[in-house]
Amino acid sequence: ASISGAQVHDSRMLVTLLEAVPSVAGLAGRPRKRPAKLHADKTYASRAHRAWLRSRGIAPRIARYGIESRERLGKWRWVVERTLGWLHRFRRLRIRYERRADIHQAFLSLACILICWRYIQRFC
Incomplete structure (x- = not known):
């Protein structure tokens, strides 16, 4: 997860986010550093x-203008909306109190860690 200014369009962060994906460890062979496909x-x-x-x-x-409707992405879009809902449970992220971006990024990372930990805890 990464933050940007309010006036920055979402599409400008695509390259930055995909370049920041860490390698997958524990699998046989060369570790993969990027996903096989991207739904957007x-x-x-x-x-x-x-x-x-x-x-x-x-x-x-990726849905194309004038050809595909956004309803086709419904299968995968709910994952994004659900995760944003989980992040909005943290009031400090929903209402930004910090002026410094590094502190806000730290709270965002902590929230993502807590979400993953709770998700894993449910199934173990």
Whole structure:
């Protein structure tokens, strides 16, 4: 998870977020550093994003303007909405009190860690 300014469009953070994905350890062979495919809405539907994803070996599953409706992404979109709902349970993230970005990023990372820990705890 990463933060940006309020005036920065979501699509500008795609490259930054995918480059920050850590390698997957514990699997046989060379560790994979990126996902096999990316599901996204029409915000990321530019040719530049599609070309960048293909050059990195990631299959883009992005809705196209005028061709596909957003309802097709419903299978995967609920995961994003659910996770945002979990993050909004942390009031300090929903209402930003910190002026410094590094402190807000730290609280965002802590919230993500707590969400993952609670999720794992339910199934173990």
